[in-house]
Amino acid sequence: MTKVRMEREEAALRELGVTRAGARVRWLLILGFLLTIIMVPILQAWKEWRLAR
Amino acid sequence: MVFSSHLFLFYFLPLALGLYYACQGAGPRVRNLVLIASGYAFYGWAEPIFMFLMFLTTMTDWLASLVIARKTLKLWNFRKIEVSYLERGGGRSSLQKWALLISVGMNVGSLGFFKYFNFGVANYNALMRNLGIESWQWNTFFEVILPLGISFYTFQAISYTVDVYRGEARAMGNFLDFSCFVSMFPHLVAGPILKFSFLAKQIESRTLTSRKFVRGVSFFCLGFSKKILLANPCGKISDLSFQAGALPPIEAWYGAIAYAFQIYFDFSAYSDMAIGLGLMLGFLFAKNFDSPYRAVSITDFWRRWHISLSSWLRDYLYIPLGGNRLGGARTYLNLMLVMLVGGLWHGASWNFVIWGGMHGGMLALERWKAEQALIERLPRVMRILLTFLLVTISWVFFRTKDLSSGVTYLGSMFGLVPSIPASGLVAGITLSPYYLGSFLLAVAVTWLCPQTWDWTRHIGLLKAISILLLFWLSILVMTGQTYNPFIYFLF
Numbered sequence: 001m002t003k004v005r006m007e008r009e010e011a012a013l014r015e016l017g018v019t020r021a022g023a024r025v026r027w028l029l030i031l032g033f034l035l036t037i038i039m040v041p042i043l044q045a046w047k048e049w050r051l052a053r
Numbered sequence: 054m055v056f057s058s059h060l061f062l063f064y065f066l067p068l069a070l071g072l073y074y075a076c077q078g079a080g081p082r083v084r085n086l087v088l089i090a091s092g093y094a095f096y097g098w099a100e101p102i103f104m105f106l107m108f109l110t111t112m113t114d115w116l117a118s119l120v121i122a123r124k125t126l127k128l129w130n131f132r133k134i135e136v137s138y139l140e141r142g143g144g145r146s147s148l149q150k151w152a153l154l155i156s157v158g159m160n161v162g163s164l165g166f167f168k169y170f171n172f173g174v175a176n177y178n179a180l181m182r183n184l185g186i187e188s189w190q191w192n193t194f195f196e197v198i199l200p201l202g203i204s205f206y207t208f209q210a211i212s213y214t215v216d217v218y219r220g221e222a223r224a225m226g227n228f229l230d231f232s233c234f235v236s237m238f239p240h241l242v243a244g245p246i247l248k249f250s251f252l253a254k255q256i257e258s259r260t261l262t263s264r265k266f267v268r269g270v271s272f273f274c275l276g277f278s279k280k281i282l283l284a285n286p287c288g289k290i291s292d293l294s295f296q297a298g299a300l301p302p303i304e305a306w307y308g309a310i311a312y313a314f315q316i317y318f319d320f321s322a323y324s325d326m327a328i329g330l331g332l333m334l335g336f337l338f339a340k341n342f343d344s345p346y347r348a349v350s351i352t353d354f355w356r357r358w359h360i361s362l363s364s365w366l367r368d369y370l371y372i373p374l375g376g377n378r379l380g381g382a383r384t385y386l387n388l389m390l391v392m393l394v395g396g397l398w399h400g401a402s403w404n405f406v407i408w409g410g411m412h413g414g415m416l417a418l419e420r421w422k423a424e425q426a427l428i429e430r431l432p433r434v435m436r437i438l439l440t441f442l443l444v445t446i447s448w449v450f451f452r453t454k455d456l457s458s459g460v461t462y463l464g465s466m467f468g469l470v471p472s473i474p475a476s477g478l479v480a481g482i483t484l485s486p487y488y489l490g491s492f493l494l495a496v497a498v499t500w501l502c503p504q505t506w507d508w509t510r511h512i513g514l515l516k517a518i519s520i521l522l523l524f525w526l527s528i529l530v531m532t533g534q535t536y537n538p539f540i541y542f543l544f
Contacts, residue, residue: 016328016337019268021512026267029512032521033270034067040528041063 054098055539056326057280057531065095066330069238073334074261081258085233088334092236096201103200107236110163114210115231117156118217121149122224141220149218156214160207168204170197172401202242204398206235208365213249215369222250230256239330243323243539245341245361248368252336259335269332271509271516274524276325281527283498284318285534286491287311290483295452297479299465301472304480307492309466311483312452313445314495317346320359323539325505340506346444346499349436351415354444362398366391377420384420389413399451404459408451415443 021029054061069091076083097104122139139145145153178190213234216222225231233256240247294300294308324341331338341361348354355363371391377384389410396409431439446463453459464470482488502508508516 016268016332016506019264019271019509019512021264021267021517022514023263025512025514025517026263028514029267029270029517029520030263032517033274033524034070036521036524036528037063037067041059044063 054095056323056330057277057539059531060098062277062528065091069095070333077261081256082227082229085229085256088238089229089232089236092233092238092241095238096236096241099201100198106163106200106203107206110160110207110210111232111235112228113159114156114214114235115225115228117152118214118224118231119226120152121145121214121218138223139217139220143220145218153214153218157211160211164203164207167197167199169397169401205244205246206241208246208362208398209240209249210235211369212246212365216248216250222253225253225256237331237334237336239327239334239336240338243320243327244359245324245327245338246365247338247361248365251339255336261335265332265335265337267512268509269329269334271512271520272325272329272332272505274329274520274527275505275509276322276329278322278523278527279318279325279498280322280539281531281534282523283491283495284315284322286488287315287318287495290488290492291315291452293479293483295458295462297473297476298458299461299470299472300476300479302466302468304472304476304483305462305465307483309445309449309452309462311492311495313346313441313448314492314499316448316451317342317499318495319539342504343506344499344504346441347437348440349433350419350440351412351443352419354440355412355416362395366395370394381421385417388416388420392416402454403456404450404453407456407459408447411447411450 054065056062069087072091073084073087076087093104093107096107122137174191174193181187181189213222213231217224225234234247234249234252235241288311291308291312294304294311297308299305300308321342328338328341339361341359343357343360345354345358348357371387374387374390375383376387379387390413392409392413393406394409396405396407396412399405399408446466449463449466450456450459453462461470465472512520
């Protein structure tokens with residue numbers, strides 16, 4: 001691989017790690033995502049427990 | 054385990070992320086250990102036995118790279134010799150050449166055995182049968198099972214030893230670091246095929262930031278939505294159409310185009326999710342899709358489709374074969390060879406060879422005609438449309454199981470084959486509002502919407518809400534979907 005191509009690809013990679021987003025938006029997305037993947041199975045289990053009763 | 058499954062999304066991912074971030078203060082090596090453990094659990098979930106194969110491959114490649122880097126077979130001296138870059142373009146000893154050969158040979162050999170053994174035996178037996186010497190047939194008492202993702206991780210492992218040999222990367226002194234490169238779950242079973250030279254520094258040290266995490270969440274949610282809301286319904290349309298075999302031309306084209314969308318959204322969605330998961334874990338992975346159906350030629354298409362595979366084939370096969378430096382005829386031959394290997398890489402079937410051959414032929418033709426070609430004089434929109442149609446026709450062979458069904462389906466697309474009596478029933482389902490709506494949405498996303506890569510560069514409140522709403526909608530749809538395959542898992 002040529003050095004120029006390598007540098008270009010590395011620059012594209014570095015760009016990926018940067019997002020322009022305000023702190024509130026960042027936390028909304030992070031919490032929204034994490035709460036979803038954590039709460040869905042808990043709510044599902046709770047629903048099944050309620051039905052079983 | 055599939056990214057778009059309950060098991061991964063609601064059990065594996067929270068646990069893996071929780072453990073990973075719990076070790077945040079413990080340094081990169083401990084985090085690598087968590088990644089290795091989660092990678093092996095992810096990989097071994099369906100077939101635990103293949104974890105040993107992955108471990109064996111990893112260990113052999115690591116030892117081979119150390120022999121190449123340290124120029125000695127004395128393993129007990131490894132700790133005393135500092136690992137550094139080899140001189141680029143410099144001479145290599147026969148020991149180093151042997152170490153490279155063993156590593157590449159073992160990877161290619163295991164890929165060849167697990168992927169092509171059954172295919173080879175079936176073809177050999179068919180040949181013997183046709184020659185009338187049935188007694189020479191080989192009746193194996195076993196069938197080789199294809200280990201998940203073997204095509205992806207063997208290519209990555211090859212890139213490692215070759216990069217070390219060429220002096221483009223430094224060998225990893227620590228086995229855990231190298232093991233982390235191979236077994237990291239985001240890219241383990243369906244890519245992107247990551248080049249070692251790009252990941253080496255990140256494995257040794259990387260930062261975890263909320264900006265990376267938030268972009269990772271966006272990539273993952275958008276990829277997940279593409280998979281559930283676009284790839285799966287388009288997959289259902291194409292499955293019904295291809296299973297019918299011969300349909301009226303318009304419906305046959307509808308099915309073929311639906312397959313073109315299915316494979317694109319399926320695989321690019323997987324890549325988006327992999328990039329997103331990588332970002333959540335602090336890694337930066339390279340782009341794998343760059344709006345391939347907006348390509349203006351087949352050459353352009355291969356710069357945009359499965360970029361990690363095409364650049365791997367370019368760097369480790371096309372250029373070593375001589376690339377375009379050895380004259381016209383040799384360039385066309387190299388293009389054809391690379392595309393045939395690329396086709397066969399997807400699976401052990403003559404249809405993949407035909408698909409690769411078609412693309413190799415079209416690439417050679419484009420290079421031969423270059424600027425004088427008629428297509429160069431067409432308006433941009435027409436060139437995009439023509440490229441898309443050629444790609445869609447080639448997908449027919451990719452999708453069908455054997456040559457005769459591929460030819461039959463292609464014949465029905467051009468009105469050369471009478472359609473089956475039940476074609477009205479197929480159209481009744483595939484043209485229902487849900488499937489037709491999903492198909493039209495796929496058209497709009499393919500040609501009108503910005504890429505995930507660009508769209509997530511700046512995230513405002515509206516975008517954040519849209520991303521979460523799409524994610525929740527996709528989860529709701531996923532719970533009701535029974536159809537959820539991942540095409541590239543089979544490769």
